[in-house]
Amino acid sequence: xxxxxxxLKEGLLEAISYMGFVTAxxxxxxxxxxxxxxxxxxxxxxxxxxxxxxFLLPVMNNLIGHKNKSTSALIICPTRELAVQxxxxxxxxxxxxxxxxxxxxxGGDGMSWEDQxxxxxxxxxxxxxxxxxxxxxxxxxxxxxxxxxxLILDEADxxxxxxxxxxxxxxxxxxxxxxQTLMFSATMPPNIRKLASKSMVDPEQISIAVSKxxxxxxxxxxxxxxxxxxxxxxxxxxEKPKYSSIIIFASTKKKVSTIARSLQRAGLQAAAISSDxxxxxxxxxxxxxxxxxxxxxxxxxxxxxxxxIKDINLVINYDVPSDAExxxxxxxxxxxxxxxxxxxxxxxxxxxxxxxxIEKLIEKSIMKLKVPKELGESPTWVENARxxxxxxxxxxxxxxxxxxxxxxxxxNQRGNSGNRRR
Numbered sequence: 001x002x003x004x005x006x007x008l009k010e011g012l013l014e015a016i017s018y019m020g021f022v023t024a025x026x027x028x029x030x031x032x033x034x035x036x037x038x039x040x041x042x043x044x045x046x047x048x049x050x051x052x053x054x055f056l057l058p059v060m061n062n063l064i065g066h067k068n069k070s071t072s073a074l075i076i077c078p079t080r081e082l083a084v085q086x087x088x089x090x091x092x093x094x095x096x097x098x099x100x101x102x103x104x105x106x107g108g109d110g111m112s113w114e115d116q117x118x119x120x121x122x123x124x125x126x127x128x129x130x131x132x133x134x135x136x137x138x139x140x141x142x143x144x145x146x147x148x149x150x151l152i153l154d155e156a157d158x159x160x161x162x163x164x165x166x167x168x169x170x171x172x173x174x175x176x177x178x179x180q181t182l183m184f185s186a187t188m189p190p191n192i193r194k195l196a197s198k199s200m201v202d203p204e205q206i207s208i209a210v211s212k213x214x215x216x217x218x219x220x221x222x223x224x225x226x227x228x229x230x231x232x233x234x235x236x237x238x239e240k241p242k243y244s245s246i247i248i249f250a251s252t253k254k255k256v257s258t259i260a261r262s263l264q265r266a267g268l269q270a271a272a273i274s275s276d277x278x279x280x281x282x283x284x285x286x287x288x289x290x291x292x293x294x295x296x297x298x299x300x301x302x303x304x305x306x307x308x309i310k311d312i313n314l315v316i317n318y319d320v321p322s323d324a325e326x327x328x329x330x331x332x333x334x335x336x337x338x339x340x341x342x343x344x345x346x347x348x349x350x351x352x353x354x355x356x357x358i359e360k361l362i363e364k365s366i367m368k369l370k371v372p373k374e375l376g377e378s379p380t381w382v383e384n385a386r387x388x389x390x391x392x393x394x395x396x397x398x399x400x401x402x403x404x405x406x407x408x409x410x411x412n413q414r415g416n417s418g419n420r421r422r
Contacts, residue, residue, distance in 0.1 A: 025050035045208035068147035104129035131167035243313035251319040270296035317345040
């Protein structure tokens with residue numbers, strides 16, 4: 001469906017056309033009419049499907065020509081990078097509409113705090129905020145949400161994974177009961193539904209099936225001992241000198257730092273991105289990476305969602321993600337816009353149950369390779385894995401007769417009560 005068939009106002013359509021968009025994505029086609037009709041909405045669709053436009057366009061459409069004395073729309077998202085990205089998209093869409101916006105996130109200096117404070121006091125139409133920083137302003141009494149009409153929770157599942165459940169509930173307690181609430185998420189675990197039951201009124205539900213990895217992604221898995229992983233990725237990167245943009249995903253900040261230092265000692269241009277960096281450092285690093293002035297970034301899942309970085313040649317999963325859908329999000333950083341790319345995952349025997357779930361989700365068996373001989377002997381269970389032996393959640397029997405592997409842990413769910421709209 002074309003955007004000009006969705007009932008959007010002329011100023012928005014002009015901006016959309018200027019940005020080169022013509023046809024709505026499936027999530028946009030389904031969500032925009034629901035939001036324009038004033039209904040609460042729970043929308044589930046993976047990263048890269050146009051979710052940001054799906055909530056921005058109808059909300060901004062309704063704000064054109066409607067001026068309040070304070071903020072009309074609040075967008076809450078999990079990371080500073082995503083807040084910046086959403087703000088940039090608002091700026092593009094609002095070019096012919098006169099809608100104002102401001103991002104609220106941590107890591108800035110005193111001047112940015114004052115700018116944020118002034119944004120709340122002024123007539124800023126849309127505030128895009130991370131939970132922690134917004135809570136700070138709420139505690140200081142800087143925020144007026146008396147005229148708020150829209151609350152949007154973007155990447156809701158990721159925010160709950162990061163432990164923001166209590167913060168979200170506290171933020172909601174400051175908002176008017178009469179509002180339209182929109183929740184966008186890549187997955188729909190039980191804790192999302194629980195949050196929705198406390199904060200929404202008879203929401204419509206839209207679910208776009210998780211897309212399979214792009215055909216242009218060459219997926220490979222290396223069966224390796226943990227001590228072989230870092231030498232292996234060094235070897236793989238050296239074999240691909242023409243690959244100018246590489247992302248390595250690890251499960252913890254400590255691993256991210258360790259891997260980056262090892263690559264640097266090996267003479268490779270690499271940097272670690274985590275919440276330990278201040279905002280200027282993170283933005284500077286991402287800018288260098290986008291401009292191909294930094295070849296390798298090592299990160300946690302903060303980069304697997306909501307960060308628009310094009311032309312990634314290689315994605316390496318140092319650790320297998322616990323959720324199969326997170327695997328799709330990670331490798332979706334490469335082979336975008338009909339390009340090609342490579343996704344390599346390093347796995348040990350304990351990971352095999354996760355691999356079974358991944359292959360079931362993507363409906364494809366992924367090629368499994370031995371580590372090169374110069375890195376030592378491959379694990380003894382390699383041949384069974386390469387033959388496609390099925391692994392149960394209880395773990396597989398190893399040569400010593402004991403059990404190895406295990407059921408992958410679920411996401412932490414923190415179920416505190418909060419205010420419910422009536």
